[in-house]
Amino acid sequence: MIASAAVWLLQNFLQVLAMGFMLVPEIFLLVVSYEIVSGPLRAERVSMWLWFAFAGGILWDLRWATSPGMSGLINVGVVMAIYLIWKRTPIAGRSVFLFAVLAGVAHFLSGIAHYLAWATPSHIAVRMFLIQQLLSVPVLALLCMVYAFRRTDISV
Amino acid sequence: MAGKLNPVLVNFLVAVFCGLMFMWFSHSFPDKTRIAADRVSVALSYPEMPARELRTLVQTLDNWMMERGTLHQRLHGLELENIALRTALQRSGAAPPVSTPGLVGASVTLRYPNAWWKEIRVNRGSSHGVVVGAPAMSEGFMIGRVSSVGPEHAWIELVTSSTFLLAAVVVDTWDLGVINGDDMGNIWLMYMPPDKEFKQGMLVSTALVGDYLPPGIPVGMIWGPGEVRDGLMPHRVASGARLTQLYNVQILLSGESP
Numbered sequence: 207m208i209a210s211a212a213v214w215l216l217q218n219f220l221q222v223l224a225m226g227f228m229l230v231p232e233i234f235l236l237v238v239s240y241e242i243v244s245g246p247l248r249a250e251r252v253s254m255w256l257w258f259a260f261a262g263g264i265l266w267d268l269r270w271a272t273s274p275g276m277s278g279l280i281n282v283g284v285v286m287a288i289y290l291i292w293k294r295t296p297i298a299g300r301s302v303f304l305f306a307v308l309a310g311v312a313h314f315l316s317g318i319a320h321y322l323a324w325a326t327p328s329h330i331a332v333r334m335f336l337i338q339q340l341l342s343v344p345v346l347a348l349l350c351m352v353y354a355f356r357r358t359d360i361s362v
Numbered sequence: 363m364a365g366k367l368n369p370v371l372v373n374f375l376v377a378v379f380c381g382l383m384f385m386w387f388s389h390s391f392p393d394k395t396r397i398a399a400d401r402v403s404v405a406l407s408y409p410e411m412p413a414r415e416l417r418t419l420v421q422t423l424d425n426w427m428m429e430r431g432t433l434h435q436r437l438h439g440l441e442l443e444n445i446a447l448r449t450a451l452q453r454s455g456a457a458p459p460v461s462t463p464g465l466v467g468a469s470v471t472l473r474y475p476n477a478w479w480k481e482i483r484v485n486r487g488s489s490h491g492v493v494v495g496a497p498a499m500s501e502g503f504m505i506g507r508v509s510s511v512g513p514e515h516a517w518i519e520l521v522t523s524s525t526f527l528l529a530a531v532v533v534d535t536w537d538l539g540v541i542n543g544d545d546m547g548n549i550w551l552m553y554m555p556p557d558k559e560f561k562q563g564m565l566v567s568t569a570l571v572g573d574y575l576p577p578g579i580p581v582g583m584i585w586g587p588g589e590v591r592d593g594l595m596p597h598r599v600a601s602g603a604r605l606t607q608l609y610n611v612q613i614l615l616s617g618e619s620p
Contacts, residue, residue, distance in 0.1 A: 215409050218406060218409070218410065219409065219410065219412070219413045220413075222410045222413035222414060222417065223413045223416060223417055225417070249368065249369040249370050250369070252370045253369055253370050253373040256370065256373050256374060256377060257373065257377060260377045260380070260381065263381075264381075264384060265402060268395075268398055268399045268402040268403075269399070269402050269403060269406055273385070274384060274385060274388035274389075274395055274399075275381045275382070275384035275385035275388060276381075276385065278377070278380075278381045278384065279378060279381035279382070279385075282374060282377040282378060282381060283378075285374075286370070286371075286374045289370060
């Protein structure tokens with residue numbers, strides 16, 4: 207959880223650097239998604255991550271003055287959705303691909319929600335949204351690699 | 363047991379409720395939300411400090427690069443303007459080409475640096491009566507010979523060219539020799555006997571050699587003897603024209619005398 211808090215700070219750090227140029231990918235949301243699927247789906251553990259994601263979202267909203275509370279709700283929704291899907295998926299089916307799809311869709315939907323809440327339609331806003339989505343790909347790929355590695359490690 | 367709610371679901375519902383309450387609160391009490399946002403910003407200002415410093419550094423660097431580029435462009439523009447002004451100044455100082463009966467005035471339009479002492483191009487050609495072999499003059503002295511002609515231009519091989527050969531005579535002594543350049547700006551009167559002595563300033567002019575080149579056109583003045591080579595002594599000839607300030611020339615028309 208400390209590492210995830212550091213990831214939140216990293217995302218904030220990058221956003222300060224890129225302020226005015228682009229939106230940084232939601233690394234925090236992707237890492238929280240990874241944390242949900244990479245450990246046991248115990249209720250108290252998932253609940254903890256759920257509140258952690260909520261707090262991260264609220265702080266993000268307060269820092270970057272988007273619609274206050276929206277990021278918290280999105281993060282909570284993402285954690286819950288991933289938890290439910292992952293829980294209902296047989297262990298054999300909990301693949302890297304499924305994780306990539308879930309995290310990718312979560313990031314995309316979060317980006318869309320922010321875009322709709324924040325942006326008046328313009329080419330620049332669309333371009334920033336697309337760049338944010340593209341930049342999330344390497345982060346997602348890295349998390350997928352870590353997940354695959356740990357999965358193999360556990361299997362061995 | 364079956365009716366027991368999933369704790370995750372309960373937490374989720376509570377979190378959603380909290381989120382909605384937060385949204386309602388932030389919309390109903392924006393001032394209080396702003397206070398909270400300010401406190402978060404203050405708290406985060408410490409971990410954000412390196413990013414801010416880095417950003418300032420990048421912006422400063424970017425501004426410096428842009429400023430440097432602008433200064434570079436400005437300097438380039440001033441250099442070009444300076445060259446244009448110098449050219450205009452030089453041109454204004456040079457007399458316009460004058461045509462007289464039998465002579466067509468022409469302006470030098472091209473002089474390659476790597477063939478500085480070999481050839482020039484002028485803006486008069488066959489449509490003005492210029493023919494190959496015709497002598498070109500400046501300030502009353504021959505400076506070269508037309509080597510090729512186009513309708514509106516002509517190339518003149520200069521007397522300082524190493525391939526330029528011209529029969530010439532020392533007017534005072536009637537000694538005949540050949541005028542030849544060395545591509546270095548010098549003119550030599552070749553094939554003089556070594557015991558022959560000329561006085562400095564003796565006039566050298568063309569000898570009768572062809573239809574387009576009448577005799578008696580001044581080429582220059584004897585300047586001094588050179589080194590004996592193959593039993594013969596060349597004499598350096600100083601051109602009467604200023605070959606370093608060649609802006610206009612006059613070309614002798616066919617069948618005319620200067």
